[in-house]
Amino acid sequence: MADSESPKPRTDFIRDMIHADQAAGRNDGWVITRFPPEPNGYLHIGHAKSICLNFGLAEEFGPKARCHLRFDDTNPTKEETEYVDSIEQDVRWLGFDWGEHLYFASDYFEALYGYAMQLIEKGLAYVDDQTPEQIRETRGTLTSPGTDSPFRNRSVEENRDLFARMRAGEFANGAKVLRAKIDMASPNINLRDPVIYRILKAAHHRTGDAWSLYPMYDFAHPLSDAIESITHSLCTLEFEHHRPLYEWLIQNVDGLPGQPYQREFARLNLTYTVMSKRKLLRLVKEGFVNGWDDPRMPTISGLRRRGYTPEAIRVFCKTIGLTKFNAVTDVALLEHALREDLNRRALRAFAVLDPIKVVLENYPEDAEEFIDCVNNPEDEASGTRPVPLCRELFIDRDDFMEEPPPGYHRLRPGGEVRLRYAFCIQCHEVIKDESGRVTELRCTYDDATRHGKKPEGRPKVKGIIHWVSARHAIPAEVRLYDRLFTVEQPDAMEQDFTELLNPESLTVVTTAQLEPSLAEATVAQRYQFERLGYFAVDAVDSKPGALVFNRTVGLKDSWAKQMAKA
RNA sequence: UACCCCGUGGUGUAAUCGGUAACACAACGGAUUUUGGUUCCGUUUUUCUAGGUUCGAGUCCUAGCGGGGUAGCCA
Numbered sequence: 001m002a003d004s005e006s007p008k009p010r011t012d013f014i015r016d017m018i019h020a021d022q023a024a025g026r027n028d029g030w031v032i033t034r035f036p037p038e039p040n041g042y043l044h045i046g047h048a049k050s051i052c053l054n055f056g057l058a059e060e061f062g063p064k065a066r067c068h069l070r071f072d073d074t075n076p077t078k079e080e081t082e083y084v085d086s087i088e089q090d091v092r093w094l095g096f097d098w099g100e101h102l103y104f105a106s107d108y109f110e111a112l113y114g115y116a117m118q119l120i121e122k123g124l125a126y127v128d129d130q131t132p133e134q135i136r137e138t139r140g141t142l143t144s145p146g147t148d149s150p151f152r153n154r155s156v157e158e159n160r161d162l163f164a165r166m167r168a169g170e171f172a173n174g175a176k177v178l179r180a181k182i183d184m185a186s187p188n189i190n191l192r193d194p195v196i197y198r199i200l201k202a203a204h205h206r207t208g209d210a211w212s213l214y215p216m217y218d219f220a221h222p223l224s225d226a227i228e229s230i231t232h233s234l235c236t237l238e239f240e241h242h243r244p245l246y247e248w249l250i251q252n253v254d255g256l257p258g259q260p261y262q263r264e265f266a267r268l269n270l271t272y273t274v275m276s277k278r279k280l281l282r283l284v285k286e287g288f289v290n291g292w293d294d295p296r297m298p299t300i301s302g303l304r305r306r307g308y309t310p311e312a313i314r315v316f317c318k319t320i321g322l323t324k325f326n327a328v329t330d331v332a333l334l335e336h337a338l339r340e341d342l343n344r345r346a347l348r349a350f351a352v353l354d355p356i357k358v359v360l361e362n363y364p365e366d367a368e369e370f371i372d373c374v375n376n377p378e379d380e381a382s383g384t385r386p387v388p389l390c391r392e393l394f395i396d397r398d399d400f401m402e403e404p405p406p407g408y409h410r411l412r413p414g415g416e417v418r419l420r421y422a423f424c425i426q427c428h429e430v431i432k433d434e435s436g437r438v439t440e441l442r443c444t445y446d447d448a449t450r451h452g453k454k455p456e457g458r459p460k461v462k463g464i465i466h467w468v469s470a471r472h473a474i475p476a477e478v479r480l481y482d483r484l485f486t487v488e489q490p491d492a493m494e495q496d497f498t499e500l501l502n503p504e505s506l507t508v509v510t511t512a513q514l515e516p517s518l519a520e521a522t523v524a525q526r527y528q529f530e531r532l533g534y535f536a537v538d539a540v541d542s543k544p545g546a547l548v549f550n551r552t553v554g555l556k557d558s559w560a561k562q563m564a565k566a
Numbered sequence: 567u568a569c570c571c572c573g574u575g576g577u578g579u580a581a582u583c584g585g586u587a588a589c590a591c592a593a594c595g596g597a598u599u600u601u602g603g604u605u606c607c608g609u610u611u612u613u614c615u616a617g618g619u620u621c622g623a624g625u626c627c628u629a630g631c632g633g634g635g636u637a638g639c640c641a
Contacts, residue, residue, distance in 0.1 A: 011580090038641050075640060132639055141637055143568040177639055187569045189637050198639035217641045240571060241636050264571085266634095271577085277641095319590065321579045323572090326634050330577045333591055343604065378604070409602070420600060452600050464600050531601045559602040 012322040014053070014263060018061065018232060027231045031065040032258075033057050034103075034230050035091065036221070038072045039083035039205070041277040042292040042299045043090045045313065045334070046268040052317035053234060053265070055096035068228055069098040073106045074220045076204035084205070086292070090300040094310045105215075105224050106206045112215050113167065115223055115253050116178060116197060120159045124252055125196065126152055127162040128179050135177070138184070139192050145185035146192045152181065166199055169212040173199050180219075182248060190245045194218055222246040222260065229258035236267040237324065268320065269328045272483035273298045274490050274497055288501055289484075293540070295550050296484045296505050306481065307526055307536025307552030312341040328489060335553050342526055342534040342552065347375050350387065350420075350466045350515040351529035351549075353478055355394035357470060360425065362444045363391040368471070373421045387515050389422060392470035394513045399465040400441060402430060405566065407559075409463035411441070417463040420530065424449040424461050466530045473513035476547040479538065480507040514547070521547065531555065 022029055033054040037043065043051075058067035069091060073079045091098070119125035128135065128151045140146030154162075166176055178197035186192055196219035201212045222245075225233045233246070239262070246262045269275060274283075275298060283289045283297070292299050295306035303313065316337040320329050350373070370386035399410040399417070411417040416426045422445075429442035448455045484505050490497040521527065523539045533554035542548040 036641095040641080072641065078640075135639075136637075139637060141568085143637095145568095146637090174639065189569085192637090195639050200639080214639095216639075221641085237571070238635060239641090241569080243570095266572085319578075323579075325572055325579095327578060330591070333578065336591060339603090348601080374600095377601085407602095418600060422600095461600095463602090466601075528601085528603085531603070533603095555601075555603050557602070562602085 013324070014232075014234060014265065014322055015057075015060075017263065018057065021231070022061075027258075029064050030229075030231055031057060031061040032068070032229055032231045033066075033234060034068040034070050034225065034228065036070045036072045036105075036224075036235075037087050038075070038078070039080065039087060040075070040078040041083060041281060042086050042301055044275055044277075044280065044297075044299045045270065045303065046275045046298075047090075048094060048300060048313050049268045049317050049320070050234070050236075051091055051094055051096060052314055053322065055091075055098075056317075057232070066101060067096070067098060068101040068103055068230070070103040070105065070224065070228065072217065072221065072224075073104055073204070073206065074214050074217060076200065076202040076207075076214065079205055081205050086301060090304075093300065093304060094313060101228075103224075103228060104206060105220050106204060108220070108224050108227055109207060109211055109215070111227060112220055112223055116215070116219070117160065117163065118253060118255075119180065119196075120163060120178075121156060122252070123156060124181050125178055126154050126159050126181055127166070128152075128177050128193075128195075129175070132174060135195070139189065140184070142189070146189075148184050149179070149193065152193070163197075166197070166213050167211070169201065171199055173201055175199060178213075180245075180248070182245075188241055188244055190218065190242050191248070194245060218242055218245050219249065222249045222262070223253060223256070225260040225262075226250060226253075226256035226258045230260040231258065233260045233262040235262060235264055237264045237326065238267075240264045264324065265322050266324055266326050269326070269489075269491075270298060270334065271328060271331045271488040272485050272490075273331070274485070276491075279497060282498070286498070288498060295479070295538075296481055298484075305539055306550050307342075307534060308338060309341050309345070309526070312338040315341065331483070338553050339534070339556070342528065344378050345376075346526040346528040346534050347382065348373070348377070348528050348530050349518055350468050351476075351478070351518070351532065351535070352394040352396050352466065352468045352473075352513045353509050353532065354397040354511055355468075355513050356397050356400055356438055357440045358393040358395050358425070358467070359440060359442050360391050360393070360445045361428070361442055365391055367391070368469070371422050385517055387421070387517070388469045388472040389419075389467075390469050390471045393419070394468045394470055394473060395419075395441075395465055397438070399463075400427075400438065402438070405563070407562065410465055411463065415463075416446075416461050417465055418449070418461050419445075419467045420464050422450070422467070423447060466532075468513045468515050470513075472516045474516055474519050474547070476512045476514050476518070476549060477541075478509040478512040478535070478549045478551065480509060480551045481505060482507075512549075518547070519544075521549075526552070528555075 035054045055067045058065045128149050138147045177195045179193040180196050182191045184192045197213050200214045203209050243262050293301035293305045316334050368390040372384045373387045375382040404412050418424045425443040425445045427441050427443050431440040433439050482505050485500050486502045487500050490500045521537050523537045527535050534552040535549040538548040538550050
């Protein structure tokens, strides 16, 4: 079945594995995955990789396949409903659907408690009275084994009693924990009697104060997977060392509905940004950006507000592949996927960011006309629109130079340039203010050059520029975004990452003048401001009559590149 | 200096059983173009190192080197 989003058919070690499982007849052919976010922050483009993987698998391996959305909400001190809502919205926006299969680890608290009790009965878990410090000290180090807790060999009866009383709230936070009884000398620290329950007298966003103890991730995750009959539990590389513990639990707990297994893949790293929730949270809390959905953030909500499309993100996720190699992906790959999508779907429009007034001296004062402009050259069906033109226009300051360098095709004194879709104009006079800043150009237009016509014997006019009728233009604010950081890998530097922020990551342009059709611009519609880039209405700040546009991404600009090299 | 994972152009990935290392991005050059956009054509650059097995190794074996991860009552 062809996937129009797919640059090419993809395979990877995960898909190979699943095919092998199916060939071996495991799980009766079912493929059940899950996307398991903790509701303690907003989703970012790295999560999109995991979402596309897990939900993508469910689409590819259907009909005996599905993907669950499960909130891993086992730590009430960090989790909030606000995050649950944003996560659901972001997954849906990316184009995925969990159907009936929305779950919360907190829904399993009772079952998990039962499983813990079962381990106690089997002599595979014990209540430890040591302090956190003592537990840390007796855990050993990376190079030396740990030592047994003095409470390790409590009787089943005593453990059962103590664990029940932990639940009943008889003990203070930190007074006791439940540990799995595995091997304090294991070279894998996760197997040195890991803590599986801690006392935490905190209100949970869903269960309120019903519980005074909560399961740890290492305990809750594999068992939640098993409860949901997950077949393939896919997570990132840093959980690799936890796999033996995952398997230990699946093997040692009886009566589980499923027998999932865990495999790990490399998380996404992107150049010129940071991806850890902790760092993103700092950017928000310390005011370096304006919230989680700041268009400079790599969050899904930030990318959405900036004007990214879900299709572009999905194509990007396919392009980057899936491996166990800890790679750093060039953000240019993301931007390429974006431009490719936007080029196809964006409506073209004229916008002048930094206007210079142009007066067409031979154009009648009271006249006006409408020029037919193509809405999208990539899509004939999108048609044309009439754009008004009169004696006074705005053009962009970048499109005029008094003393241009060689190769400059735009307007200069005495020079000629074509107004896109209209006609050529010639500049006769440059008017400046006291500071020497150009304020107005006196020009004449050539009616014989309409519709791209080139009169005989005249040199071809190479420069084509966009324009807006001064009499009809509507003002707007335009926000220009650049990369958030000045270095490719802020994480790899010795400085604190906040010292590497790009001071020019946001430029607010308040002088923009737009063609009038843009007054009806909608948040959902993407636009290309011709010769400038792709822009989207800001969903938060834009108002009718006070439009705000975000630059999603600029057009490739080989002239700017050439100038930068000079 | 313990254990686990990983090393393919500048970047991200692919390569069936061991059989001519390929795709995309980026960069560079050119053509087309009423967007210095798009599109098209072309160019540069690759298997971490050293041995071994083999007619033949990116792939198998050994040793080394390099990178990442791990000592929360976080996930």
